[in-house]
Amino acid sequence: MNDVAIKATNLVKKFGDFVAVDHLSFEVNKGEIFGFLGPNGAGKTTTIRMLCTLSSPTEGSATVAGFDIAHQGNRVREHIGLVSEKMIMYDRLTAHENLRLFGELYDIPRDALRERIDELLQVVNMEKWADHQIGTFSTGMKQRINVIRALLNEPEILFLDEPTLGLDPQSTNEIRDFARSINDDAGTTIILTTHAMAEADMLCDRISIVDYGKIVALDTPSNLKKVITGADTNVIELNVPNITQTLVSDIQSLSCTQTVTVEDETHIRVHASGDEACDNVIDTVRSGAGQIRSIHNVEPTLEDVFLYLTGHKVREQVADKVTTKEPSSRHGASVRSRIR
Amino acid sequence: MGARSGIRHALWIAWKDLLDISRNRMGLVMLILMPLFMMGMVGYIFPSNSGMSHVPVALANLDAAQGNTSLSTQFVAQLEALNNKTGMMDFSTVGSAADVKSNIQNGQQSAGIIIGSNFTSNLQTGKQADVTIVNDQSNPQTASLIQTELTQVIQQMGTQTATYGLNQTYKTPLNYSLAQVAPYNVQTTGIVPGQTNYFEFVAPGIMGMVVMMSLMTGLPHAISFEREVGTLDGMLAAPVHRMSILGGKVIAQTTRGMMQGIIVLMLSIVLFGVVVQGSIALILGILLLGVFSLVGLGILITSFTSTEETATMIMMTLTFPMMFLSGVFFPISQMPQFMQVIAQFLPLTYTISALRQVVVLGVGVQAISRDIFILFGFGIVLLSAALLAFERAMKR
DSSP: OOEEEEEEEEEEEEEETTEEEEEEEEOOOOOOEEEEEOOSSSHHHHHHHTTSSOOOEEEEEEETTEEEEOOOOHHHHTEEEEOOSSOOOOOOBHHHHHHHHHHHOOOOOHHHHHHHHHHHHHHTTTTGGTTTTTGGHHHHHHHHHHHHHHTTTTTSSSEEEEEETTTHHHHHHHHHHHHHHHHHHHHOOOEEESHHHHHHHHHEEEEEEEEEEEEEEEHHHHHHHHHHTTTTTEEEEOOTTOOHHHHHHHHHEEEEEEEEEEEESSEEEEESSTTTTHHHHHHHHHHHTTSSSEEEEOOOOOOHHHHHHHHOOSOOOSSEEEEEEEEEHHHHHHHHHHOO | OHHHHHHHHHHHHHHHHHHHHOOHHHHHHHHHHHHHHHHHHHHHOOOOGEEEEOOOEEEEEEEEEOGGOOOOHHHHHHHHHHHHTOOOEEEEEEESHHHHHHHHHHTTTTTEEEETHHHHHHHHHOOOOOOEEETTTTTTHEEEHHHHHHHHHHHEEEEEEHHHHHHHHHOOOOHHHHHOOOOOOOOOOOSSSSSSEEEEEEHHHHHHHHHHHHHHHHHHHHHHHHHHHHHHHHHHHHSHHHHHHEEEEEEHHHHHHHHHHHHHHHHHHHHHOOOOOSHHHHHHHHHHHHHHHHHHHHHHHHHHOSSSHHHHHHHHHHHHHHHTTTTTOGGGSSSHHHHHHHHHOOOOOOOHHHHIIIIIOOOOGGGGHHHHHHHHHHHHHHHHHHHHHHHHTOOO
16 A cells, blocks of 8 residues: 555546546556546546546545545645646746745745755756746746746655647657656656657556546556557558548458558558558559558557557547547457456 | 644735736736726716806897896896806807807807896886796706806895895895895805815725725636636645635735725825815725625635636626615715615625715714624625635635
């Protein structure tokens, strides 16, 4: 029990008739980076909000840092830090004033707080901006202050809800590295939600893939990818300059094909099973007068895992570009039993 | 978490809000301009006796008898002589009753005086002479003032003429003659010395209104805005009691509202010549009590609405009628019966009534104890309901 940072049991959140979170149960171990991966509206943020005591569950229960979210809200709040999708910063206050305010709200003694603020500002290289108003900062700079604000109380558990959304590549990398180092150095448990597959892959020890409020799969990134290869599924990427709708449906109608995704005007990504999969796909394209510029049998990414498990892509909630042959639930169900 | 740390948190949150307000330059300018506009507008828009001067009045002398024998010429001369002392009206002579009418219609003059055609002959044959005052019905405020003023002046002239006549005819002493013609000497006096003007009536009302408006629009804004931009989550995810957050917001908005109230008070005294008869401390106390009586309503509305836009809309819908019904601009006793009933259910009514009594009449706490009691009642009922609603709303 001592190794468990968060334990959720059958968490449900309904907004009217809409079920945002549908009986979620999971455990997060101390010191791990745990990812929630899924499209917008999958229920990631709602789950985080319940765990942070910002919203009360309709059903179910959870303990965070050993405290019950429903009855020991204040104890929970003492042990967590939150970086939410929206920045928790006041634009007309300076970086230092913002940090000071939140430090005072956590009842950190004045001297200790001053040291902590200086130390954290140094870590993110923002000391010289301490007395500038947040409103004058770039998004990347704001996010750096925003993250250290969540660390003021030295939380056991840090929630990062889409921390790199809308950041430039450089700031994104900085924030990711920072998250990694917080986890390494202080042993802080991190709950990360993201819809960036690469981010989850890079940072997380374990990932739970959520879709429509349910956990579709929960495992380490490499195990999740094995779901695809273990199921004898090939991920084939074709560069075809003259893709047509008929071509796509021809590939789709092959018995070996699971899903076909049109990536852009010239690229198709096919999930197909069996030894002849590659041959069959090539034959179909050639006989349909399609030119093949290149073809790769690629390593599956988390994006492929997600597509395989849910039948739709992460970024598009309406899977109009993806044509699925079998109902996705069957994949999901079979895979889940295999994972366990 | 003890009460002490709860209060400390509330003060820090208030500090944050006030710092934020003080760094919003445009907002600060408006903070001062708004009460200034309010005072100026309301004070000048409604005409008062003292404020009226050089009102253009058409004068048509239709008297058949003209020249030296004409009594109407004397009448006009007397009228002009009296008017020259006050400078209230500017007379311009026109030829006919139709001219008077058309001049008022096209806006050249605001009123008219028509001297009847038998003016001299009627007087000489022992009858009453006719003088008609023509009103501009499109401006009832000015019309009634001019009518009152002219009637008074003409009556005064009549009294003088009659007194002089008695003196001439029967050789009675002048002061005895006056007592015969006008036996009653009516005088008006106020409770406090000096002349009151409309500003003195309206300043307490505006003070109360500005503080209320500031709170009622500021509070939902402060809370809903933070909820929308997500910063409220930061405070809610910290070990801070919900009441500290609310308390901080209320302290900050009350401070802002009180500052505006004080600005109105200073403007009234310095720019508009309002004389405060009562104690300033009592005035500030009533304002605070007024805030207390309404703060619950502000929190209630904030709790039931999810966006700043709706909150502001509901606030506007509520504060606007409240402003007019609670006697800021017109005395409640002049309103129709059903509106007077509604006014009794508005806390602002009691705040303004108490303020007015202290500012204009200089009364002490005892005289307004009923208002104070009622305001406390409103405050406790609304606030209890609001705190319950707020606690629930924060858990959505």
